Amino acid sequence: MNEWFKKVIEQVKNLWGKWSVVQKVIFFSVIGAALAGLIMLMVFSSAPSMVPLITTRIEDKQLLTRISMRLDEEGVDHQITEDGRVLVKDKKTAQRMVAILARENLIPPETSPWDIFKMDRWTVTDFERNVNLRNAIRKSLEQHIEALEDVDSAQVTLVIPEKELFAEDQAPVTASVIITPRPGSDITENRSKLEGIEKLIQFAVEGLNKENIVITDHRGNVLNDFVELAKLDRLELAKREIKTKANLENAYKQEILNELRSIFGKDRVRVINVSIDLDMGKKTVETEEHFPITMVEDNPRTPYDETKVIESITISKNIVDEKFKGTGFNPEGPPGQEGQVPPAYKDLAGLVGEYSREQVTQNEVVNTRNVMEEKSPWEIKRITAAVAIDGIWKWQYDESGNVILNPDGSIKREYIPVTQEELSKAKELVEHAIGYSRERGDSVTVQHLQFDRSEQFLKEDDTYRQRMRLRQTLLYVAVGIVGILVAFFVFRLLSREAERRRKLREEELSRQHQAMREAALRAAEEEGVEVEMSVEERARHEMQENAINMAREHPEDVAQLIRTWLMEE
Numbered sequence: 001m002n003e004w005f006k007k008v009i010e011q012v013k014n015l016w017g018k019w020s021v022v023q024k025v026i027f028f029s030v031i032g033a034a035l036a037g038l039i040m041l042m043v044f045s046s047a048p049s050m051v052p053l054i055t056t057r058i059e060d061k062q063l064l065t066r067i068s069m070r071l072d073e074e075g076v077d078h079q080i081t082e083d084g085r086v087l088v089k090d091k092k093t094a095q096r097m098v099a100i101l102a103r104e105n106l107i108p109p110e111t112s113p114w115d116i117f118k119m120d121r122w123t124v125t126d127f128e129r130n131v132n133l134r135n136a137i138r139k140s141l142e143q144h145i146e147a148l149e150d151v152d153s154a155q156v157t158l159v160i161p162e163k164e165l166f167a168e169d170q171a172p173v174t175a176s177v178i179i180t181p182r183p184g185s186d187i188t189e190n191r192s193k194l195e196g197i198e199k200l201i202q203f204a205v206e207g208l209n210k211e212n213i214v215i216t217d218h219r220g221n222v223l224n225d226f227v228e229l230a231k232l233d234r235l236e237l238a239k240r241e242i243k244t245k246a247n248l249e250n251a252y253k254q255e256i257l258n259e260l261r262s263i264f265g266k267d268r269v270r271v272i273n274v275s276i277d278l279d280m281g282k283k284t285v286e287t288e289e290h291f292p293i294t295m296v297e298d299n300p301r302t303p304y305d306e307t308k309v310i311e312s313i314t315i316s317k318n319i320v321d322e323k324f325k326g327t328g329f330n331p332e333g334p335p336g337q338e339g340q341v342p343p344a345y346k347d348l349a350g351l352v353g354e355y356s357r358e359q360v361t362q363n364e365v366v367n368t369r370n371v372m373e374e375k376s377p378w379e380i381k382r383i384t385a386a387v388a389i390d391g392i393w394k395w396q397y398d399e400s401g402n403v404i405l406n407p408d409g410s411i412k413r414e415y416i417p418v419t420q421e422e423l424s425k426a427k428e429l430v431e432h433a434i435g436y437s438r439e440r441g442d443s444v445t446v447q448h449l450q451f452d453r454s455e456q457f458l459k460e461d462d463t464y465r466q467r468m469r470l471r472q473t474l475l476y477v478a479v480g481i482v483g484i485l486v487a488f489f490v491f492r493l494l495s496r497e498a499e500r501r502r503k504l505r506e507e508e509l510s511r512q513h514q515a516m517r518e519a520a521l522r523a524a525e526e527e528g529v530e531v532e533m534s535v536e537e538r539a540r541h542e543m544q545e546n547a548i549n550m551a552r553e554h555p556e557d558v559a560q561l562i563r564t565w566l567m568e569e
Contacts, residue, residue: 050079050087050089051087051089051090051091051094052085052087052088052094053067053078053085053086053087053088053094053097053098054085054086054098054107054108056108057083057084057085058084058085058086058108060108063106063108064080064084064086066106067086067101067106068080068086070097070100070101070104070106071086071088071097074097074100076088076089076093076097092147095140095143095144095147096144096147096148098144099144099145099147099148099196099200100148100196102196102199102200102203104196105199107203130160134158134160137158137204137205138156138157138158140204141154141156141158141177141200141201141204142154142155142156144200144204145177145179145197145200148187148193148197149182149185150181150182150185150186150187150190150193151179151180151181151182151185151187152179152180152181152182153180154177154178154179154180155177155178155179156175156176156177156201157176157177158173158174158175158205159173159174159175160173160205161173172207172209172212173205173206173207173208173209173212174208174212174213174214175201175205175208175212175213175214176213176214176215176216177197177201177213177214177215177216178216178217178218179197179215179216179217179218179223180217180218181217187223188217188221188223191226194215194223194224194226195224195226197215197224198210198213198215241278245276245278248276248278248380249275249276252274252276252383252385252434253271253274255433255434256271256274256385256387256429256430256433256434257269257271259429259430259433260387260389260426260429260430263426263429264389264418264422264426267390268390268391268392268451269387269388269389269390270387270388270389270390270449270451271385271386271387272386272387272388273384273385273386274383274384274385274386274434275383275384275385276380276382276383277380277381277382277383278379278380278381288368288369288370289368289369289370290366290367290368292311292312292366292367293309293310293311293312293313293366293367294307294309295308295309295310296308311366312364312365312366313364313365313366314362314363314364314365315363315364315365316362316363317360317361317362317363318359318360318361318362319358319359319361320357320358320359320360320361321357321358321359322355322356322357322358323355323356323357324354324355324356325354325355380440381440381441382440382441382442382443383434383435383436383440383442384442384443384444385430385443385444385445386444386445386446387426387430387444387445387447388446388447388448388449388451389418389422389423389426389446389447389448389449390418390449390450390451391415391416391417391418391448391450392415392416393413393414393415393416393453394413394416395411395412395413395414396412396413396414403464409461409465410457410461411457411460411461413457415450417448417450418448423446423447423448426446427444427445427446430444430446431444
């Protein structure tokens with residue numbers, strides 16, 4: 001067996017050695033492509049398939065759009081099929097989102113409670129089916145409640161009695177839930193979240209009413225007792241009202257400061273107080289409007305108005321017209337007997353009376369329209385604002401333009417107060433900024449007030465003193481540097497002058513010695529006496545002859561050398 005492996009390895013080595021570089025590259029490319037395809041196959045095959053959020057078709061396009069927007073807000077990837085079904089990535093996400101949708105009344109009304117929890121139908125005995133159904137509902141409820149971010153764990157107990165023949169004998173379905181809130185959660189005080197859990201339980205159990213649901217925490221406190229939560233709601237409402245009032249006051253204060261500081265300066269304006277009285281009562285106003293009846297509509301194609309209207313239309317009319325004229329009825333006694341009419345009426349027997357009555361009852365109809373108007377959640381009842389404006393402090397200068405100082409070394413200043421005209425204009429600006437209304441009882445006060453600027457003046461005085469000390473120091477340093485430079489230049493000039501004079505003396509002495517030697521040489525030559533020159537004199541004589549010869553042969557180089565010497569000097 002080992003020999004066979006050795007032969008195979010040997011053959012592979014021989015074959016590999018015979019392959020060219022292109023063949024080797026193709027071989028590795030094929031292996032890499034095969035591995036990549038295998039990896040992609042494993043990844044896609046292990047990827048979970050999408051599960052339906054609600055198996056029931058959602059035919060309401062508007063509701064489907066709202067559900068999709070809510071899923072986007074939660075950051076859940078989803079797909080919407082052509083038949084109106086929503087698909088999410090896994091079952092856990094579906095359970096969590098169903099709980100949220102149920103809390104916000106986004107579950108379609110035709111959806112069955114079992115369809116929400118994706119229950120399978122049971123085809124066993126009635127007893128087993130009821131037990132399994134109850135356990136499945138309880139387990140699904142626990143999973144859905146625990147999927148909420150505010151719940152750490154949940155325990156659900158359901159009591160589903162058997163159906164009775166008569167409704168009065170039927171016991172109600174009840175449910176009790178014990179939840180353990182997560183640390184930092186406000187679910188025990190948030191009424192909307194508790195109502196969402198209550199709706200979730202009610203949708204899950206058929207025939208379950210809200211009054212038969214009890215939700216408690218792990219300490220036994222009843223959470224869905226909304227009568228007690230109403231107190232917390234009022235407290236929360238009061239907090240929101242206070243926050244709204246503070247935000248409005250800050251907004252008005254900032255607007256006043258922005259307007260006045262742009263005119264008077266940043267540090268001259270102070271808003272002492274802005275107080276707003278708000279009416280947080282919710283108001284709904286219902287009005288009935290009457291308007292004429294249009295008989296002929298306006299034709300938009302014509303340049304004039306053809307509209308014909310009448311104020312009302314008569315739907316019924318009743319006219320009564322009564323008239324009477326005569327003596328009326330005078331009672332008499334039996335024939336042959338004198339009448340028993342009182343004397344007072346006998347005097348009126350010969351008079352003729354006349355009576356007339358006209359009455360018209362007419363019912364008219366006009367166009368009416370009922371308008372329901374709901375006021376804003378709050379209304380400003382009164383605004384009060386108080387603003388203080390400081391004057392201007394100016395430094396005093398002398399005729400030379402220098403700052404005048406007090407005996408203690410501080411800067412002398414002059415205060416210019418705010419004029420009454422400026423205060424009036426500032427008050428008008430504040431009134432416009434807050435929307436002043438005299439009928440509402442608003443009050444605006446703008447006063448001139450001198451601010452305490454002791455610390456500011458101390459800092460300005462210290463800064464001025466430091467600047468003056470720095471200026472003096474720089475002046476002294478500059479004077480010292482100028483003096484040093486002047487002394488250096490004077491010393492340099494004196495040194496150069498002394499050096500020049502020394503060189504002139506040496507040159508004069510050397511010239512005199514040279515002249516004396518030359519005179520002595522000439523005298524000796526004239527007398528025919530050989531004069532023995534020293535080594536130094538002979539070297540100097542040769543150097544002089546070489547310099548003279550070089551000047552004759554290369555005058556430009558000698559001139560350049562002399563210029564260089566002069567520049568160095």
